[in-house]
Amino acid sequence: MNGQKVLPVFYHVDPSDVRKQTGRVGDAFVVHEKQFREMPEKVQKWRAVLTEASNLSGWDSKKIRPEAKLVDEIVKDILKKLNYFSVSSDFEGLIGLDARIERIKSLLCIGLPNIQIMGIWGMGGIGKTTIAGVLFNQISRKFESKCFMANVREESEKGGGLVHLRDRLLSQILDESIRIETPYIPHYIRERLQCMKVFIVLDDVNKFRQLEYLAGGLDRFGLGSRIIVTSRDKQVLEKYGVDHIYEVEELNNIEALELFCKYAFRQNHHPQDLMVISGRVVDYARGNPLAIKVLASFFHRKSKLDWEIALQNLKQISGPEILAVLKISYDELNWEAKNLFLDIACFFKGEDINFVTLILDNHYSVHYGLSVLVDKSLVRISRNKLEMHDLLQDMGREIVSQESEKEPGKRSRLWYHEDIYHVLKKNKGTDTIEGIFLDLSKIRDINLNPQAFANMPNLRFLKFYMPKLFGISDMVCKLHLPQGLQYLSDELRYLHWHGYPLKMLPSNFTPENLIELNLLYSRIEQLWKGKKGCKSLRCFPNNIHFRSPISLNFSYCVNFKEFPQISGNVRELYLRGTPIEYVPSSIDCLAKLEYLDLGHCTILESISTSICKLKSLLKLCLDNCSKLESFPEILEKMGCLEDIDLEGTAITELPSSIEYLGGLTTLNLTGCSKLDNLPENLGNLKSLKMLCANESAISQLPSSITNLNELQVVWCSGCRGLILPPSFSGLSYLTELDLSCCNLIEIPQDIGCLSLLRSLDLRKNNFEYLPASMKHLSKLKSLDLSCCNMLQSLPELPLQLKFLQAKDCKQLQSLPEIPSCLEMVDVCKLETLYELPQSFLEFGTEFMFTNCLNLNKSACNKLTDSQLRVQQMATASLRLCYEKKFRTPHGISICLPGSETPDWFSYQSSGSLLTIQLQQHSCNRRFIGFAYCAVIGSEEVNDGAGYHFGVKCSYDFETRTSCETKSDDRICYLSAATDNMDELIELDHILLGFVPCLDVSLPNGDHQTAASFKFSLYNASTNNPIGHKVKCCGVCPLYTNPNKTQSHIYAENAVTLNEEFYNDYEYHDKASTSESGRSDNKEMEPNPKRICRE
CATH class of the missing domain: 3.40.50.10140 (Toll/interleukin-1 receptor homology (TIR) domain)
Known part of the structure; x- marks a missing residue:
């Protein structure tokens, strides 16, 4: 039953x-x-x-x-029969579990007659046990017998071990005392189990043997049985052969903040004055529920001052309780995996996995070690980068710090600048140190002893770096060696020393293990003296040989004048900004070279054709080699080369032999001012995906370009007089096309065949009409037609278009109906525009009509005087957010000629300042945001040379509780003008906008509140204030319609969103409704005052 x-x-x-x-x-x-x-x-x-x-x-x-x-x-x-247990004393109020629980239920397929085993996997403290406990409570009654076996890892290590645990499990399932005390289950018990439909949770399993003992094979239990296993180790689950593995995700920001508020403030929202600080704490916890609870409990009942002080020591606050939980997984690792984890935690978090593998592979079995760390949820790989939870990184670094609490020189890894400064300044290095990573920007200048590294024979990694380089070598020379350097460890695999101050490395340094050498901005002249002596030239010594593949970086080393004579074991070679004059034929020795960077070598004049012998080369950078006039002939196939950057070079032509680059995906010819044509056989580059030729002298695209079936991006902006192929047929994968500033007279009629095109830039061309087929560009999102002075009309627009710009089109007199998806229209300085289509009053959230001087007054009034229109735009914006079509709701901004604040703005003021009094409960549930309005006089901006300007509204709320006054500044922006620096505002303009309630940080609504608004002009290019005031301004709070009419049906969705995802404030809906159905809404009494400016 x-x-x-x-x-x-x-x-x-x-x-x-x-x-x-x-x-x-x-x-x-x-x-x-x-x-x-x-x-x-x-x-x-x-x-x-x-x-x-x-x-x-x-x-x-x-x-x-x-x-x-x-x-x-x-x-x-x-x-006893209900198997009463206390996995969690109270599952009510748990946050973020519903979706996760439902997902697991769907995978379990409760009701099907098969037997299923599911693994719940994740890092410590992520909520595996909690999720399993909730599942047990919800579905265990559907089974004949059930058991929740908590803390398997810990319990199996106690007296009795796995045999005792197995007997406990059988006793609960069979509802009688079972005491077998042998590894084998008697036959009669097996028969009973095979007839029972059971639900079992095995919590915190860390070894395969535990599953063998407790769950056995799939034939141990009856049909319909379900077993859930929680573990930090994915390998254990995979080895056992579970049917599904569910990875527990971290809480998102909203869930994390709600959980934090629950434990820190014992409510669902945070005090306004602690909003930013709460966010910082939540960011640190990175969605780990255990960390959030521990931190929140620490901050409970603390003052704001205590919070601010504690924020500086978050790592100490998280302390023992969290680290003890996280360290369990670390303790289970073998020696190699532990060291790999510590290297990542101290040095390589966020680095490319291929780079880390190269650096560490000789020391550990990195591929296997990484798989172990990933399976134990200690590391994750995202976009080929090694990622690690901040708490796990803190744990790893704490483990290293505990190697020697008082003397950092006795620790294996150093990353904290003060510790490193202490070790180097006082010569406290020891043979324990394996790695040093120092951010040079955080220390004072220091003179190092010649024997600074003599006591560090096991040093594997040495990195002295500046996080931001500005091209000035003196800025990174903080470590000085006035008496030279006598020793570096032969164990070094990674030597990265920005601004190395000497002309050579120590003569006794043997770089047999070196994988990467980076001496960016250094004063190096030669690496070291060879056994036979080196030339006194400022170059590499002859015949340098590296045993392992290495990356060499000597960018901006201004003393290197000759290309180095080095072995074929170099993987990457960076010589950017060096005074090298030519690339010799001996380059063909670099058979393993994958990346060659010669960018900004402004003296480089030629490259040997031997470069075609570099069969492993993936990327060649020659950008801004301003004296390079020719590209070498490709004498044989180079199938691996994917990327060539020739930006800013003086090349006059590309050889037809370029067709041998069959794997080329990116070709950058930007700024090649002497290159006037492309080879006709360009179409043979079948793998080409991106062609960049902006501001080049190219006058014609070869007709064979339509053979490039993989081409996705074409940028030809500024190619004056460019001739296009007669058809775009064949470019079916093209997504971006930039033909701006090309003086085009016509566009191919079949442009509509570009079915995947998303962005089309046709600015500053000379065509009069556009092909009607443009309406078939079904994926087009952005269209820019600005400054097309001959353009007379626009065709029907694509249905998915979101952004339309047609600024300063001098002969364009009308606009077509806009599609419902359109969000932004910018037609500034469309002086011939008189009327607007009806769709402009129905769709869109941002309209720029700056200097549309002939736009009739009726059209302007329709846009500005309709409160209903703005409210519809506002609720539609919130609806899209609610439907998760974008993360935060869009604001609304309209700019057009005018000099009066619309009547419907309930609060108006002359000048730029406005204060309104909010009665109790003004912040009610129907509030969806503020509408703003500012009138700008032409004289206010014209003395600023017509920069791209806007209006900034800073506002704050004052909440009085007893005698306490709280104030918190916030800012919204209204966009206004064009990008043309020489353009003046010729008439007064109205700027009207809406800021959603989700962007308005309201104070608690239980106290009398005043809101103050200050409008000011600012330069949108620099974000700096202009210094002039607006002529007049207005504010109007917007609410959902209490009548729930069809036109406002989405307003309720907005409120639902506000409650569910942005639960920062308590809303109190006490607005009464009269018999006529109209809202009484006495919270904000209108104070209409018509403000006009002649």
Whole structure:
């Protein structure tokens, strides 16, 4: 019966009388048979049920006395059968679990007759046990028997071990005391288990043997059984062969903040003055529920000052409780995996996995070690980068710090600048140190002893770096070696020293293990003196040989004048900004070279054709080699070369042999001012995906370009007089096309065939019309037609278009109907525009009509005077956010000629300042945001040379509680003008906008509140204030329609979003509604005052 159990209690009745329906039971049935003589089948059913119940094991009140004892035994037995346990004392109010629980339920497929085992996997503290406990509570009653075995890892290490745990499991499932105490389960117990449909949770499993003992094979339990295993180790789950592995995700920002508020403030929102600080704490915890709870509990009942002080020591606050949980996974690693974890935690978090593998592979089996760390949720790989939770990084660094609490020189890894400064300044290095990573920007200048590294023979990594380089070598020379350097460890695999101050490395340094050498901005002249002596030239010594593949970086080393003579084991070679004059034929020795960077070598004049022998070369950078006039002939196929950057070079032509670059995906010819044509066989580069030729002298695209079926991006901006191929057919994968500033007279009629095109830039061209086929560009999102002075009309626009710009099109007199998806229209300085289509009043959230001087007053009034229009735009924006089409709701911004604040703005003021009084409960549930308005006079901006300007509105709320006044500044922006620096504002303009409630940080609504607004002009290019005031301004709070009309049906979605995802404030909806259905809304009394400017 759906997992239900019947437990009969024979209370003052003989069980045999129930079974045979005799005695008092029989007498009762005689009465029932007379009463239900017309329904004899019902009475017969009662007889059968009682007979069946009497055959079940139950309690006889005559045999168990007194009655109190009977009740006690019944309660104990029921609790035992329900398997009462305390995985969590209270599952109510848990945050972020619903979606995760439902996902796991869907994978479990409850009801199907098969047997399934599911793994729940994730890092410590992420919520695996909690999720398993909630699942157990929700679905265990659907099974004949169940058991939640908590803390398997910990319990298996106690006395009795796995055998004792297995006996406990069987006892709970079979509902009797089982004590086998041998590794093998007797046959009769196996038979019983195979007949039972069970639900078992094995929590915190860390070894395969535990699963073997406790769960056995799939044939151990009956059909329909479900087993859930929680573990930090993915390998254990995979080895056992679970059907599904569910990885527990971290809480998102909203869930994390809600959980934090629950434990820190004992409510669902945070005080306004602690909003930013709360966010910082939540960011640190990175969605780990355990960390959030520990941190929140620490901050509970603390003052704001205590919070600010504690924020500086978050790592100490998180302390023992969190680290103890996280360290369990670390303790289970072998020696190599532990060291790999510590290297990543101290040095390589966020680095490319291929780079880390190269650097570490000789020391550890990195590929295997990384798989172990990933499976134990200690590391994850995202976009080929090594990622690690901040708490795990802190744990790793704490483990290293505990190697020697007082003396950093006795630790294996150093990353903290003060520790490194101490070790180097006082010469405290020891043979324990394996790695040093120092951010030079965080220390003072220091003179190092020649023997600074002499006591560090095991040093594997040495990195002195500046996080931001500005091209000035003196800025990174903070480590000085006035007496030279006598020693570097031969164990070094990674030497990265920005601004190395000497002309050579120590002569006794043997770089046999070196993988990467980076001496960016150094004063190096030669690496070291070879056995036979080196030339006194400022170059590499001859015949340098590296045993392992290495990356060399000597960018901006201004003393290197000749290309180095080095072995074929170099993987990457960076010589950017060096005074090298030519690339010799000996470059063909670099058979393993994958990356060659010669960018900004402004003296480089030629490259040997031997470069075609570099069969492993993937990328060649020659950008801004301003004296390079020719590209070498490609004498044989180079299938690996993917990327060539020739930006800013002086090349005059590309050789036809370029077709041998069959793997080329990116070709950058930007700024090649002497390159006037492309080879006709360009179409043979079948792998080409990106062609960049902006500001080049190219006059014609070869017709063969349509053969490039993989081409996705074409940028030809500024190619004056460019001739296009007659057809775009064949470019089916093109997504971006930039033909701006090309003086084009016409566009191919079949442009509509570019079915994947998303961005089309046609600015500053000379065509009069656009092909009608443009409406078929079904993926087009952005279209820019600005400054097309000959353009007279626009065709029907694509339905998915979101951004349309047609600024300063001098002959364009009308606009087409806009599609419903359109969000932004910028037609500044469209002086011939007179009327607007009806769709402009229905769609879009941002309109720029700056200097549209002839736009009729009726059209302007329709845009500015309709409160309903703005409210519809606002609620539609919030609806899109609610439907998760974008993460945060869009604001609304409109700019057009005008000099009056619209009547519907309930609060108006002359000048730039406005203060409104908010009555109690003004922040109610129907509030969706503020509408703003500012009037700008032409004289206010014209003396600023017509820069791209806007209006900034800073606002704050004052909440009075007793005598306390709180103020918090916030800012919104209204866009206004064009990008043309020489353009002036010729008339007064109205800037009107809407800022969603989700962007307005309201204070608690239970206290009388004042809101103050200050409008000011700012330069949108620099974000700096202009210094002029606006002529007049207005503010209007917007609410959802209480009548719930169809036009405002989405407003309720906005409120739902506000409650569910942005639960920062308590909203109190106490607005009354009159009999006519109109909102009384006395919270904000309108104070209309028409503000006009002549």
